[in-house]
Amino acid sequence: MLTDAPPNGVRSGQPAAGARRATITDVAEALGVSKGTVSRALNGYPDISDRTRQRVRQAAERMGYLPSAQAKAIRTGRVGAIGLVLQVGEPDEQRPFLADFLAGLTTAASAENCSLTIATAQDDGETRAVLTRLIAERKADGFILPRTRLSDPRIDLLRAAGVPFVLFGRTGDPTGCAWFDLLGEAAMDEAVRRLHAHGHQRIGYLGGGAGLAYNALRLEGYRRALATLGLPCDPALETHGATTMETGAAGTARLLAGAEPPTALVCATDMGALGAHRAAREAGLMVGRDLSLIGYDGVPEGAWVAPPLTTFEVDNRAAGARLAALLIRRIRGEPPEALRETARARLCPRGSDGPPALSSAALARRVAATTSRHHDTKGGRP
Template sequence: MALSKGQSKGRYRVTINDLSRELGLTKGTVSRALNGYDDISESTRTRVARAAERMGYRPLAQAQAIRTGMARALGLVLNAGPDNTHKPFLTDFLDGISRAASEEGWSLSIATALDEQDEVATIARLVAEHKVDGFILPRTRVSDPRIDLLRDLEVPFVLYGRTGDTGGCAWHDISGEDAMRDAVLRLHGLGHVRIGFVNGDSGFNYAPLRRDGYLAGLAEAGLPHDPDLVRSGAITPQQGMARGGELLDLPNPPTAIVCALDRAALGVYRAAEARGLRIGRDLSVIAYDGIPEAATATPPLTTFAVDTRAAGARLAKLLFARIRGADLNHLREVVPAHLIARGSDGPPPNTEPGPARNTGPTPPTQKGET
């Protein structure tokens, strides 16, 4: 076998020409198979991928960028604003994206922004500089200027979440609304009839969805909706403490509180402690996210957890599919969270513990820590 251009001393670099000769396929077919194009059959893509692995083929990123006009990079812009809500899930999330990108021979390009306006400007800059081929957009808003920009520029993107105007959007999301409904049903099954709700920032798309889930749970349990038992705007422990305190200071306070976010629930813990209430006995709390701090709270927090590593990997794969022109109708998916039952919820005070009433379908449950 003759040495190709670009070889290093004492080493031979396998090229597409080598794969083409080995497989008896044209260079164009091999190239499109390696890049996952839909016009190449699955059997051919698999055959080419196996040969590339066996022969040690590794594409030169710079040459590919020149030839295809693609950077072979996924983009992610993180808002590093003062609420720091990325932090609880960031490590696993990035790991999931990076591993999926590496499997395709792509990279992940991460940038940070100071606020929403800076996010949009940073995305526009990365597009103008041809640094990435598409974006993963976390923390989606009901009305999201990042989505408007990328739609206008016709740049591929995938949402981690949903949005108000779904035109031209692909997404992977977790059904937070179902988790909130199931939390209400679980608490009602334990005997609670006054169940409060502490929501997050109403500008983010998850907030109205989770509120709808809470209301659906009340309706399914046959409980009335009392607007006094609902608070919003809690995305930090400090805000959770304030909103939880408002509920606990009502003349007829709730015996249980469902929180849209674990971080807010940890604030409700503080509010309860300040009033001499014991979580899990005097006040039940169920939340959503499955952050590590939830497992170490006293008592450990019952929560609907999200596998952020799996979500990151799935988002990367959906973005690859979108970049390659897959039908948007096949790139929209919502999956369930799973319940981690811990010590923060139980029967209401002054009641005898007993078997829970069966008020609806039981969500997937995992006991203990994530």
């Protein structure tokens, strides 16, 4: 109805008008200079006198002026935000990981005046859809890709779209990829050596998610250590897909049921190791004596079981910080080949590993005895 729009018109239904934020025009008018001068002064262009720059800086400070990220983005093409899309299908896998990781990401990002926009998806397809939407709407200048696969559709998508990204992990085809990763293979190697030093001869591997890059690397580290130490490398010592307690327990039961079961298990993930812990208990084995376990991740639950889990702690906060820093450099145009970093996870020795109390053969007999006894009494899981 009102044809003459009132200046600074209060739009009805709008929540509490509040003090309108200062714009660059306000600052320019207050100083009697042009918008361009204010912009150049604040962005450090060389063709502004020091005196003017000072005046502009002070006025901006005094008026509480900060440039609108959107308005800036529309011209520069950069939003000042990094993106992260989380896959929350499996609740078990990344729980403790998150808070520290986010803290690392955001603090490092805000040091460069960047914010973090995050989204979630249930599955792979939705992840891709969310990524394309975020790119199209220009909600982020680049992305962090956690939980990389050996062959990862997200990477293909971002590569094709020409959007910067950094992997948390490695991948099959590294061309054009920047990454930060923890040397899981080095940890597995260290774990095998430690168990060997304890006196173990048959050391098994409880692997993680198939197709995920970390699992291939950790498996490789495990196998290479076996080879170096001259230990038997037997397919019957390996199982995969142990990413939760259930799958970890099942995998461990499989390994223990073999003719020559391992007396120690190197586990790719702590959740799998906790499953192994439970399976051992159910088989009447004493963890740390009858069966040694070494995990990887440093999940807090590991400290809760008895005996507590020997594991490799990863500093998720530091990882997040590095990733953010790398991504921002990538967005600024540095080539991906120069942006590849790795770090080592730190061994955290606790009670779940030690010298073997039983030989493999003796262990096999114990297991056989226990399980046959259980078969009569035990029904389905409650």
